[in-house]
Amino acid sequence: xxxxxxxxxxRRSEKSRRAIYAAALALVAETGYPKTTIEAxxxxxxxxxxxxxxxxxxxxxxxxxxxxxxxxxxxxxxxGARADRQPDGIPDTGxxxxxxxxxxxxTVDALFDPAFEAPARALAAEGLVNDQVGRQYVAxxxxxxxxxxxxxxxxxxxxxxxxxxxxxxxxLELFVSPLAxxxxxxxxxxxxxxxxTLVDYALHGLAxx
Amino acid sequence: xxxxxxxxxxRRSEKSRRAIYAAALALVAETGYPKTTIEAxxxxxxxxxxxxxxxxxxxxxxxxxxxxxxxxxxxxxxxGARADRQPDGIPDTGxxxxxxxxxxxxTVDALFDPAFEAPARALAAEGLVNDQVGRQYVAxxxxxxxxxxxxxxxxxxxxxxxxxxxxxxxxLELFVSPLAxxxxxxxxxxxxxxxxTLVDYALHGLAxx
Numbered sequence: 001x002x003x004x005x006x007x008x009x010x011r012r013s014e015k016s017r018r019a020i021y022a023a024a025l026a027l028v029a030e031t032g033y034p035k036t037t038i039e040a041x042x043x044x045x046x047x048x049x050x051x052x053x054x055x056x057x058x059x060x061x062x063x064x065x066x067x068x069x070x071x072x073x074x075x076x077x078x079x080g081a082r083a084d085r086q087p088d089g090i091p092d093t094g095x096x097x098x099x100x101x102x103x104x105x106x107t108v109d110a111l112f113d114p115a116f117e118a119p120a121r122a123l124a125a126e127g128l129v130n131d132q133v134g135r136q137y138v139a140x141x142x143x144x145x146x147x148x149x150x151x152x153x154x155x156x157x158x159x160x161x162x163x164x165x166x167x168x169x170x171x172l173e174l175f176v177s178p179l180a181x182x183x184x185x186x187x188x189x190x191x192x193x194x195x196x197t198l199v200d201y202a203l204h205g206l207a208x209x
Numbered sequence: 210x211x212x213x214x215x216x217x218x219x220r221r222s223e224k225s226r227r228a229i230y231a232a233a234l235a236l237v238a239e240t241g242y243p244k245t246t247i248e249a250x251x252x253x254x255x256x257x258x259x260x261x262x263x264x265x266x267x268x269x270x271x272x273x274x275x276x277x278x279x280x281x282x283x284x285x286x287x288x289g290a291r292a293d294r295q296p297d298g299i300p301d302t303g304x305x306x307x308x309x310x311x312x313x314x315x316t317v318d319a320l321f322d323p324a325f326e327a328p329a330r331a332l333a334a335e336g337l338v339n340d341q342v343g344r345q346y347v348a349x350x351x352x353x354x355x356x357x358x359x360x361x362x363x364x365x366x367x368x369x370x371x372x373x374x375x376x377x378x379x380x381l382e383l384f385v386s387p388l389a390x391x392x393x394x395x396x397x398x399x400x401x402x403x404x405x406t407l408v409d410y411a412l413h414g415l416a417x418x
Contacts, residue, residue: 032243032338121337125338127394128330128337128393128394129331129334137394138396142394146396153415160417162415163417166415167406169397170387170407170410171410173387173391173407174387174407174410174411177382177387178379178382178383178386180390180394181382181386181389182382184337184393185347185351185389186343186347187351187352188378194379197376198379198383201411201414202383202410202414202415203414203416205410205412205414205415205418206362206372206375206383206412207371207372207413207414209418
């Protein structure tokens with residue numbers, strides 16, 4: 001590609017990029033990661049496979065970017081739908097329990113969104129057995145989300161809502177990981193009532209006060 | 210097979226069953242679930258594939274039984290090694306925090322046992338994208354473990370160590386799911402100190418008391 005593509009070329013590129021993302025996500029959802037090949041993505045997107053190789057070094061890279069783009073689109077839709085949503089994803093109204101419940105309810109909506117669930121599940125499954133995909137999945141998809149919780153819990157420590165000796169990176173797992181496991185492994189149903197309960201148990205503990 | 214095999218036939222069967230389990234576990238660890246076929250298991254175990262079909266209706270059944278057998282062998286080894294271990298897997302010394310920490314430390318040992326980790330990870334990955342395998346994985350492998358925690362938390366409710374309004378099936382996830390997610394998705398390192406911390410946070414909560 002030239003360094004500065006003409007406007008028409010740029011529009012064509014954007015259209016190809018969208019078609020490639022859509023094809024990659026549809027294929028991984030339908031056939032799983034191992035059977036999703038650059039050739040199949042190119043055929044479904046109606047582009048030559050050299051077009052894909054020119055932009056991405058491997059199928060893992062195409063899929064991860066397609067998936068990140070999907071997440072950004074979903075976040076943009078949610079921000080449109082929820083006027084109260086903070087730009088960084090986790091509100092800080094001063095009421096920690098309420099804020100965490102709001103975010104976990106939105107996470108439930110996102111996880112079970114049909115456009116998101118099947119490709120997310122296929123990529124997560126591959127990440128369990130494929131180190132490269134697993135590392136990218138964690139670094140690019142999970143870690144940035146977890147950082148938002150670390151930030152919100154630190155702010156709660158500043159106001160005294162969370163004990164100062166708590167490690168926020170571990171603490172967030174008390175409500176994030178149960179939801180992740182129910183979604184990933186389908187160990188039990190998920191509801192808003194369930195995620196609300198996780199927040200209450202995590203903040204107040206299981207032992208009597 | 211005759212209803213009552215002669216002792217020699219029974220010994221031969223037991224030997225074949227062991228060889229089939231070992232072959233199935235090795236193959237799923239090396240090549241993943243989709244490429245593990247009855248034909249490949251039979252070839253590696255040195256038996257005819259009719260021998261496998263005579264005992265198990267599908268490869269999912271062979272693998273799940275091989276895996277359950279592996280878990281039972283590991284549990285038996287641990288029981289041999291730990292004289293203080295309770296038959297039901299979770300001790301009840303009256304000190305809930307100590308008992309949960311003991312069991313989670315043993316779980317860490319089991320999850321990272323080389324004989325267990327690769328096949329467990331391969332089966333868990335398939336369970337995320339294959340409903341039949343996922344349901345069997347949950348029902349046969351996870352659910353019986355989770356029931357032990359429900360039982361122990363109910364006993365803690367009887368003695369007042371856990372609040373009576375807590376739902377034990379949700380409560381156990383505050384310390385079980387974080388470990389499961391770190392192991393499955395390799396989101397962060399696992400240590401005894403980490404699982405001890407999970408128990409303390411879950412019992413006492415993140416908010417000041």
